[in-house]
Amino acid sequence: MLQGNEKQFNSYRLRLARSCRNITKKDLSKLVNVSSLTLTRLEKGNNEPKKETVQLLVKALNFPEAFFFEGIEEDQDKEDLNIKDLSFRSKATIPRKDRNAAYSVRGLAYIVDEWLQNNFNLPDVRVPDLSCDYDPVSASERLRYDWGLGNYPLPNLMKLLESQGVRIFAFSQDTDAIDAFSCWNNGLPYIFVNINKNAERIRFNLCHELGHLVLHRHIHVDGQDRITVDIEKEAHLFASNFLMPEEDIRSCIPNGVVINYLIKAKQRWKVSVAALAYRIRQLGLLSEWHYRNIVIEMQVRNYRKREPNPVKREYSLLWEKIFTMLWQDKITKEQIAKRLNIPYHDFNNLTFGLLDIQNAMIKENGSNIISHVNFR
Incomplete structure (x- = not known):
């Protein structure tokens, strides 16, 4: 039972942290010296953990202690860790991890x-x-x-x-x-x-x-x-x-094209050769025979693993703008992660790859996609 000004333990965040580290309840219960039943009750919010248990959770899951005692009201209306809430662009079978x-x-x-x-x-x-x-x-x-x-x-x-x-x-x-x-x-x-x-x-x-x-x-x-x-x-x-809108494809792609033509044409829509070939076959601009030959040629040239005539990678202008603004105020990503009580590695992974590292954070960006309000 809570006393005085003690903060309530956030059971949702315990489930989230365990999911982040891909640790089973059984394994985590051993690491923090509690039974699997006790851990289940902690994750359901039926029990408050002892102080020594919290410290062991912090060590085992590598999350700041404050992470487990924040966001109670905010997390009440969040979707829980439920696969049915997600739509995947993936293979049919996805490993549990x-x-x-x-x-x-x-x-x-x-x-x-x-x-x-x-x-x-x-x-x-x-x-x-x-x-x-x-x-x-x-x-x-x-x-x-x-x-x-x-x-x-x-x-x-x-x-x-x-x-x-x-x-x-x-x-x-x-x-x-x-x-x-x-x-x-x-x-x-x-x-x-x-x-x-x-x-x-x-x-x-x-x-x-x-x-x-x-x-x-x-x-x-x-x-x-x-x-x-x-x-x-x-x-x-x-x-x-x-x-690849039909009208634009038909205006640019003639009937019966060969693979070398598609390698050049793909730059207009910034798609793979395979995606473009499939699309023009779908619209009747390639016969099944021509399409099969193109697919075979792509396999011979190993285009499934090495895309020819690659397009330039896109980056997030929103995140670039955010980090540029914060950088101007001498606020770093490490400081943001600390204020959110999220390990820096986990915070950085959410934006890693979305930013052009050479241009982000230190240059002025004239985009008006967002405007700065305040930093708390």
């Missing part, structure tokens, strides 16, 4: 994003719910119309999504099982992208997750799975149409 990594990245991102909302004026969310009256193709066309994009190529997709209120965080774990994942929380759209992929794949993954956000916002209701269609195929079709 990678799922746990996804849970933890999301949980820490919510804490960081709450700090962002309190200290910066961020772009309004303009990501509509198109799940009822639109199929993937019409949804991509509607969103392009709403965002005033016409049928033109998208030169900087990450900047576009951030300007429409999408929160983008890095998923920096070295895994092939997860390309990206997305979710909604308190009316805010989040995309977590694996930055260990090439630039073309990252762009497509961002669009794939955008498809989930606009088409599949309500596939999970009250913990019940409402999936009635192949949502991965829908998100894939949405991404193809959003990145």
Whole structure:
């Protein structure tokens, strides 16, 4: 029982920290000298831990003690660590350790994003719910119309999504099982992208997750799975149409092209050769015979692992702007992590790979994507 001004232990953050370190309840209970039942009660909020137990948790999980005693009210309305709240751009089977990594990245991102909302004026969310009256193709066309994009190529997709209120965080774990994942929380759209992929794949993954956000916002209701269609195929079709509009493709790509033509043409839409070939076959500009020959040639040239004529990598202008502003006030990423009571390594991983390190933090940036309010 709490006495005086003692702070309440945050059971949600214990579950989050354990997920971050990918430690089982059984293993953690041994590290902190409590029974598995006691640890379960601590994670459910039924018990308050002893002081010595808290110190052992801090040591075992490598989180500051203050992390476990903050955010009680804020965390009450957060989505818990539940796989059904996430939409993955991934292989069908995801190892448990990678799922746990996804849970933890999301949980820490919510804490960081709450700090962002309190200290910066961020772009309004303009990501509509198109799940009822639109199929993937019409949804991509509607969103392009709403965002005033016409049928033109998208030169900087990450900047576009951030300007429409999408929160983008890095998923920096070295895994092939997860390309990206997305979710909604308190009316805010989040995309977590694996930055260990090439630039073309990252762009497509961002669009794939955008498809989930606009088409599949309500596939999970009250913990019940409402999936009635192949949502991965829908998100894939949405991404193809959003990145490579039919009108623009038909105006630029002739019938029966060969692979060397596609290697040059891909720069217009900043996609992979494979994605472009698939798209023009989908639109009937390639016969099945020509398409199969291109696929075989890609395999011979090993283009699946080594993308030809690579496009320039995109970076987050929002995060660059934030860190530049803070740097001007002599505030470092280490100080931010300390104020949030998040280990610096975990905080840095959320933005690592989203920033152009050579240009970020120390240069003036004229972008007006956000405005500074205060720093607490």
